Amino acid sequence: MANILDPMDLKQIITLHLDGTSNRRIGSILGISRNTVNTYMQLFTASEYSLEELLNFDSAKLSELFSYHTTVDTARHNELMLYFERINKARHHPGFTFLFHYQQYFGQAQDAYSYTQFLEHYRRKYPKEKGSMKLEHLAGEEMFIDFAGKKLHIVDKQTGELIEVEVFVAILPCSQYTYVRACMSQTRGDLISSCVHALQFYGGVPKAIVSDNLKSAVNRASKYEADINRSFKDLACHYNCAINPTRGYSPQDKALVENAVHLAYQRIYYPLRETTFFSLEDLNNEIGKLLERYNELIFKRKESSRIELFQTVERQYLKALPDTPYELKDFRRAKVQKMGYVYFSPDKSYYSVPYRFIGKETQIHYTQSRIEVFHNHQRIAMHQRNLAKGAYITNTDHLSSTHKFYSDWNPEFFRQKAAPHGQHVLACVEKILVAQDYPEIGYKRALGVIQLYRSYGSQRLDQACKRALDTDACSYIRIKNILKNNMDKVPLYEVDLQNANDHIPFHSNIRGASAYE
Template identity: 75%
Template sequence: MANTLDPMDLKQIITLHLDGYSNRKIGITLGISRNTVNSYMKLFKACDYSYEELLRFDDPALKELFPSHSTIDNQRYDELMVYFEGVNKARNHPGFTFLHHYQEYAQRAREPYSYTQFMEHYRRKYSKIKGSMKLEHEAGKEMFIDFTGKKLHVVNKETGELVPMEVFVAILPNSQYTYVEACESQKREDLISCCANALRFYGGVPQAIVSDNLKSAVTRASKYEPEINRSFKDFARHYNCVINPTRSYAPQDKALVENAVHLVYQRIYYPMREMTFFSLEELNREIKRLLVNYNTLLFQRKEASRRELFQSVEREYLKPLPSQPYEMKDYKRAKVQKMGYVYFSPDKSYYSVPYRYIGKRTLIHYTRTTVEVYYNHQRIALHKRNPAKGTYITNKEHLSSTHKGYTDWSPEFFENKAAPHGAHVLSCVKKILAATEYPEIGYKRAMGLIQLHKAYGSKRLDSACKRALAADTSSYKRIKNILENNMDKNSLFHQDLEENQTHIPVHQNIRGASAYQ
């Protein structure tokens, strides 16, 4: 089944075209069919935008403009290549014929090639004469990268344990100017960090980064259309270059970096063989010192050093570095919960999204400082990353009107709500809020009290609150009972309270408290 080209691939096609690549070379560099590149270039020319404007488009807009498909079917081709391994082993068997094996293949395959294509693919895979060619490397075109097979070590001060360290090597093939750095692993984060440091060391960006089929660089290896790791592809987009993995089991594709690894063993590993390092920083400091000598050493036949060739020839062909360094980006999938939040598993926390996306499946792009939520390649939320565990990070613009009102609740909010209905209503609300230790309980009672004005009016509510305060109470139930029984309308009661008169009649036989002193 045909695969839709990623918007990043579309931008890489445009970038290479602006760099002067032909359609054929673009197809070879990106592992895409030349016909596919031709089709896209026709679409680019026919549209109303220039190449520079298309590069500034975001991914959803670019995908909507150019929904074309590539025509490569890797599964069908790989199935044929696996079958050829058995065919080639049987070549010297008496009675061997290609037709017999083709008939067997046609019965087994789900979508068999024709006999003509069957033979053509076989001849390409097992040509009789295999040779090698000398590759001419253009200045500023590529940067080869690799990890050494042998590792260096750092000593743990507390345990004395030898901790192995990977060694990253990068080389510009035209000048053979080399960069070396030790890191903790070959994982994606370390690979991207080392590549960024290498580009900063060179002071510019080549047109392509050539890697082997590391798991941290290539998600799915393929001779024609390898699938680049999303983070590594995003790194290349940031630096305005492309990733071009070599063929599997074809070290000749990056022979220079393979040779550079052997030279690193001689010029860097060997001088450090008796040294002991207690941190990665110490190790890289010594590598950097030895690397200066390595790059300034004269070639035997060129009468110039790697550094001199780089500065005099290759440096001017590199693209400028971006203004901001790349920040490592990673990805997680998450479904929007009923509350309107996505669960961010690395920090075990929650981030809000617009409530209309409840129930949708999203992709979270995150760095050390930001968290972005995307739905169908469109960003729907952007938050600063909060490393605290179990927190809810909320943007009030994402909430529905009902939820927004709830988040605004505070003592000041309810006091402002109560004030228009009378001074006694305001006093009751203040007493309710002051009497509860848990704020949310007081908020609910205060809201219930204020809502009574809808059934009885603000004037009666204020009178009922006045009577309740006189009786030293302010509960919602008591005030509601006063209103239901029309007790707020008893004017004598209020007059008695106001005049502070007792309900006991005056009589000469009744003595007061003074008679019992």
């Protein structure tokens, strides 16, 4: 079945093409057919965008523009290679003929090669004379990486235990400029961290990183098309380069880094044999000093050192480093909840996304400092990571108008809402807010008082609040009853009563207060 190229692979094709790499070489580096590369380059050229513009597009846009199915299908070729491995064991048996085995192969294969192609593929796989050759390495083309087979040690100060540490080695093959660093393991995090340190050490980026088929770099090893893990691909996209794993059981593909490992044993391991280190930092500091001397050693035949060759020849061909170093990314899937947040399980916290994505499936990309939420390859939210468990991290731009109104609730918000309706309304709201131990209750009651202006107007509301303040009756229900019963219009003080028209007529039988003195 045909495969679909990942958007990351499309960007790598464009990057390598802009670097002047031929289509055949691009296919070799990325492990895809040259015809596939030719087809995609024709599609890129025929589009209305330049290659530089296509390189800046996000993954969703590239997938939409170039959803072409590639012709990469290695099942037929792999079937033939497996058959060759079986028949080659009988190669020297008396009576062996290629025609006999071709007829057997033709009878069992679903899509068999012709007899001519059968012989051609066999001769390519098993040439009569297998020799070695001197490979010419272009400046800035590749960076070989590997882990040394032998380990160094640090000592735990508390227990005195010897802790084994791995040693990462990188080399630029043209100048043979070498980088060595100790790390705690060969896991994905340590591998990527070591690659980042190596690129910063070189001060530039080659066109491709050539790695071994270790599990932290490759999900599925293959002699023809390895499946590179997502984090390693993401590293390549960040640094605008390609990943090219070597063939399995083919150390000659990266012979220079294998040799660099052996030289590291001589130049770094041996001088450190009698030194005790209590931390990885101290060990790497000492490795750095020995590495500097090693790179300054003069080649006997070239009459120059590794550092000189790097500075004069290779450095100018490296691409510039991005503005920020790469941070290791991990991935989680999450569904947007009804309240507009995604649940981030590693920290047990919640991050907001635009409310229109409620109910959608998303993918969370996260580093030590950043959280990014994607939907259909499109980033819909980005937050600074908060390590507090159970925290709700909110971007107010993500909220709907209703949610945004409630998220703004605080004492100052209600003061600003009350002030336009009069000083007594403001004073009454402030008294309501202070009276409640739980602020949410006070917010609701203050909002209820302010909303009464819609039915009775700001002037009557202010008078009602004045009466409520004078009688110490500042509550939503009492103010509402004052307005409902028109009590805001009835005078309250004795002076007001004297000025009002007395409705009881004067009579001599009616006794006043003087009768009781």
